[in-house]
Structures are given as C-alpha cells and as structure tokens.
Amino acid sequence: LDDRVAGVVPGGIDPKALPDLTQRAYSAHRVAGTVTAVFAAAGLAWVILTDIVLYGISHDHILIARIETAKGWIFIALASLLLYAVTFRSAARLDRVRRLTAAIVDSIADGVLLLGHDRRIAHANPAAARMLRCRLEELIGMGAADFSIRFRVTYPGGGLVPPGRFISQRVFEEGGPLNHKITLHPPGGGALVISATAAGVHMGVGDEAMWVVSVMHDITESEHLERLRDQFFGAAAHSLKTPVAVIKADVQALLPGAGPKHRRVAASIERQCDRIDRLVQNMLVLARARSQTLELYPIEMALRPLVEQIAREAVWSYRHQVRTELTGSPSIRADQERLALVIRNLLYEASRFSPAESPLTLVARPEGDRVAIGVRYHPVSWRDRASETYGDYDDVGLGRSVAETIAEGHGGSLREETTGSEITSWIYLPAESGANA
Amino acid sequence: VNRRNDVLVVDDDADMIEVIELVLQDAGYATRSALNGKLALEAVAIALPAVIVLDMLMPVMNGWQFAREFRARYGGGVPIVVATAAEHARSRSEEVDASDFLPKPFEVGDLLRTIARHVPAPPPPNTL
Numbered sequence: 001l002d003d004r005v006a007g008v009v010p011g012g013i014d015p016k017a018l019p020d021l022t023q024r025a026y027s028a029h030r031v032a033g034t035v036t037a038v039f040a041a042a043g044l045a046w047v048i049l050t051d052i053v054l055y056g057i058s059h060d061h062i063l064i065a066r067i068e069t070a071k072g073w074i075f076i077a078l079a080s081l082l083l084y085a086v087t088f089r090s091a092a093r094l095d096r097v098r099r100l101t102a103a104i105v106d107s108i109a110d111g112v113l114l115l116g117h118d119r120r121i122a123h124a125n126p127a128a129a130r131m132l133r134c135r136l137e138e139l140i141g142m143g144a145a146d147f148s149i150r151f152r153v154t155y156p157g158g159g160l161v162p163p164g165r166f167i168s169q170r171v172f173e174e175g176g177p178l179n180h181k182i183t184l185h186p187p188g189g190g191a192l193v194i195s196a197t198a199a200g201v202h203m204g205v206g207d208e209a210m211w212v213v214s215v216m217h218d219i220t221e222s223e224h225l226e227r228l229r230d231q232f233f234g235a236a237a238h239s240l241k242t243p244v245a246v247i248k249a250d251v252q253a254l255l256p257g258a259g260p261k262h263r264r265v266a267a268s269i270e271r272q273c274d275r276i277d278r279l280v281q282n283m284l285v286l287a288r289a290r291s292q293t294l295e296l297y298p299i300e301m302a303l304r305p306l307v308e309q310i311a312r313e314a315v316w317s318y319r320h321q322v323r324t325e326l327t328g329s330p331s332i333r334a335d336q337e338r339l340a341l342v343i344r345n346l347l348y349e350a351s352r353f354s355p356a357e358s359p360l361t362l363v364a365r366p367e368g369d370r371v372a373i374g375v376r377y378h379p380v381s382w383r384d385r386a387s388e389t390y391g392d393y394d395d396v397g398l399g400r401s402v403a404e405t406i407a408e409g410h411g412g413s414l415r416e417e418t419t420g421s422e423i424t425s426w427i428y429l430p431a432e433s434g435a436n437a
Numbered sequence: 438v439n440r441r442n443d444v445l446v447v448d449d450d451a452d453m454i455e456v457i458e459l460v461l462q463d464a465g466y467a468t469r470s471a472l473n474g475k476l477a478l479e480a481v482a483i484a485l486p487a488v489i490v491l492d493m494l495m496p497v498m499n500g501w502q503f504a505r506e507f508r509a510r511y512g513g514g515v516p517i518v519v520a521t522a523a524e525h526a527r528s529r530s531e532e533v534d535a536s537d538f539l540p541k542p543f544e545v546g547d548l549l550r551t552i553a554r555h556v557p558a559p560p561p562p563n564t565l
Contacts, residue, residue: 234524237522237524238494238522238523241522241541241542242450242453242522244542245453245542246450246453248542248543248544249456249457249460249542249543249545249548250452250456252544252545252546253456253459253460253463253545256463277542295525297527297528335525337524337526
C-alpha cells in the first residue's frame, strides 16, 4: 500500500514506455485496419512470391504439391507468431495503462471512490480507506445504504443524509459535478468533516454516466479552525460590547451636568461607541456568514417605526439631517436586529460619502410583492475612488458586504441607483416572506 | 427598600451595574444589585423587586438558569428586562419569558423608558 501511495506503479514501468496522456486518443479502427492491411499484403506477397519461385525452379507436380502444403504450414506458423506478438503488445499496453491509472488514483491524497453502473463502490484508493478507517476490501462492493449505516453520514447541522441524497447517487440522474459538505462518523474515531465532489464518467456526449468518481477532501482541521474563529468572534463581540455599553452609559450619565464643550466631547465619544458597536456586529455577521452559521430570527414587523427610530438617532445628526420618505405602512417578515444593522450600514456609507450638512433621505415603500428600503444622498466627487484609499474592506466596504449578505439571507437583494446627482442604495426584501439563512 | 420602585440589577460587570444604578437612582428609583443569578436569588428572597434587569452570560448561575428558578419560585408577577450584549436580544428574552429586552450598548433614555414601561418613574426628588 505504501508503495502505491508514493506513486510507484506496481510491477514497475519504464517511464519512456508510458503513453502520453496529453496526446489525442488514436483511432482503434485505424490501428486495426493498418495491422490487417499489413497482414493481408504480407500474406499476399508471400503466396505470390513463393509461387513464382516455386514454379520457376520445379515442374514436378508432386514436389510442388508437397512444397505448397509446407508453405501453408509455414504461413500458419508465421501468422500465429504475428498474432501472438500483436496480442501480447496490445495486452501489455492495456495492462500498463490500467496499472498507471490505478497508480494515479492510488497516489491521490484525497479519498477517491469509483462507483460502477450498479452504483456500488468498484474501486477505492488507500487514502479513502485511511480516511474511513477500514480496509480497502471492505469498501469494494459497498452500496449507499451500507455506507450510510457504516459511516453515519450527516449534514454539518447534524441531520442524517439519506443514502439517496448522496451526491455519488444523485450524479447518476442529475449529472454533475456535484459537491457538498458532510460529516462522517467512521467507527473507532472522531467525526470527519468532508468536502465531497462527485462527477460522472461518460463515454460520449449525452451518454449516461458509466462510472462515478467521488472525491472526498478532509476539511476537519480547517472546519475546526473556522469554528474556533467563529467562537472567537462571538466571544470578542460580547467582550467588546460590554465595555462599549459601560462607556456610552457613563458618558450619557454625565451629560445632565455638562457644559457645551463637554457635551460636544461626550457626543463624539458616543458616536465612536456606536461605530465600534456597528463594526463588531458587522464582523460577527461576516464571520457567521463565512462559516455558514448565520442565523436570522424573522418576525412580523412594521417598517415605519424602525425607519423613523434609526432616522432620529443622534449619531447622524452630527453631520446631517436625516429625512424620511415613507409610503404607506409596509410590513415585512424580517430579523429586526439584522435589518436595523443593514439600514445603519447604508446610512453610515451615505454619511461618509456625502458632504457635511447635506441631507440624507431614508426611503421605505412597498413595490408589488416586495418592499424597498433606500438611503438617498448626494455623493462627494471622490466617492468612486474611495476604495483606492481605504481598500475594499474598511468599515464602509465591510458594512456594504454585510448589508448584501443579510438582504440575500432574507431572500432580497441590494443594488445602487443613480438619479441625476443623487445616489440611492436600495435593499429589496420580499414582503411578508420568511428569511432563509 | 421601597418595593414599588425597587429595581434589581443582575450583571457580572461591576461597572455596568454601577452606571445602571446611577442612572436609575438619578431618576428616582431604588436599586439593588447582584453579580450573578445565585446572588440575585438570595436578594429576591429578602424582598421581591418591582423589576429585574437581567444580564444573560454570567458565571455561577447565568440569566437562563436564574429566570427559570425565579419563575418557578415566584411566578410571573415581577417583570424581567433582559439586558444583554449577546446577539438576538429579542430571542434571548423570549427564551426566558422576559417582559422586555435591552440590547447592549443601549441609550440611557431607552433604559429609562424600558423600566418606566413596567414601573412608573417616581417624581424627581427636587419636585417633591
């Protein structure tokens, strides 16, 4: 096994004798035709030439008949030798290709399972056996149901993957390649998180898959690191929020007795507290989204109170007047906390990219079967070049990415509209629909 | 203790307790505090407060454990306001059958308005 893993072809093959797999496949008909034509030409030449020589040197009919018989035997012997040589060469070549293919599959560090037309495992490489903590022989012939029982295949969330939903089975009907992330529980060890890809092997375009190649990539370690990062962000966010909350409350508690100068300083501290809080929330959402653990808690909510509350927040009044344009009383089913973060992110972006004292307008209106929430502003001239200075993931870029993620998590979208000298960042959410993240 | 406007603040952060108590006392409320759920249960055993401001993530006994034990012992007569830095403050508050919630960081004005929804704000001392 170890030799195979190291990429050594069993039996040894002269590398020069290996077929060049990058060349176009030659036509089997052409080769067979050439061999047959050469054989027929050589046979014809043998018959004609030997007959000419024979009839030239002898007129004895009995002798000629005996020599003709001997010629026939010689022809059969030579034809047999030639047939042996051709068959041997072809069989040896096929064997080399077979061993080379097996050696390539066996040398792959990821687990590889080949499924035959009966949808059972026909071949597995040593990496698959190591990964699944079993012997290769145990895998051969195993069907999806047996695999499910033996290795308890679950989704990352914990639910059991029905054998019929294995990508190695689905790919026979759906085509491919397909991929998914699953958790395996091989006996005698911890769970494995696997990124699996399955693709059908087709002999011709439009043909059914004859074989399916399923590749299992072990991502347990990276998943563990992702989880650690997620936990770190969660803990860091909680740890950061508490001191920010204390500072903000302390400053607000001091305000009643403060003079104008101290009020200005206090307002600045509050604004920075809000900014840190928003950054922490954004980083948390991004971490959750990356690890696919972002959860939304949608509730039926009227949009008007939320929009009006955010418009009144003191953080914007430092540089801008925030107006509202609310049409009707749109209500949606959304995660209020996350939706508020989206609106604040877009308002912050508008605030950063518009001149001081210019108005910002918060718009909310029903549009058919969806609700549109927009932030309208007059951009500064350097807005489109801002990323050259701040990069794509400063707090504005991060906020926009998070806004898009949350909007899409609600089944909605984010887009920008330019009208004259104004820009509006719109989020469209389905009216009264649930979140799907 | 004036039980009609007595607020029990339960939080593992002493600075957070201090500033909440400062704000509430300035508004005319009487306050008590506890650093975890276990100490809070000892405090309510002495006298039931008018409202409880409850943090969730605390050592010894967290907010969920406290709320469950408190409701089992005293029923639902005393409103609990969940004040948490955790995500999804609303769902956290629903988990413990809380009357209200306050995501951290919060505005002092929001704190006062939230408490006043459950315990009417006493008149300021200088107007008595």
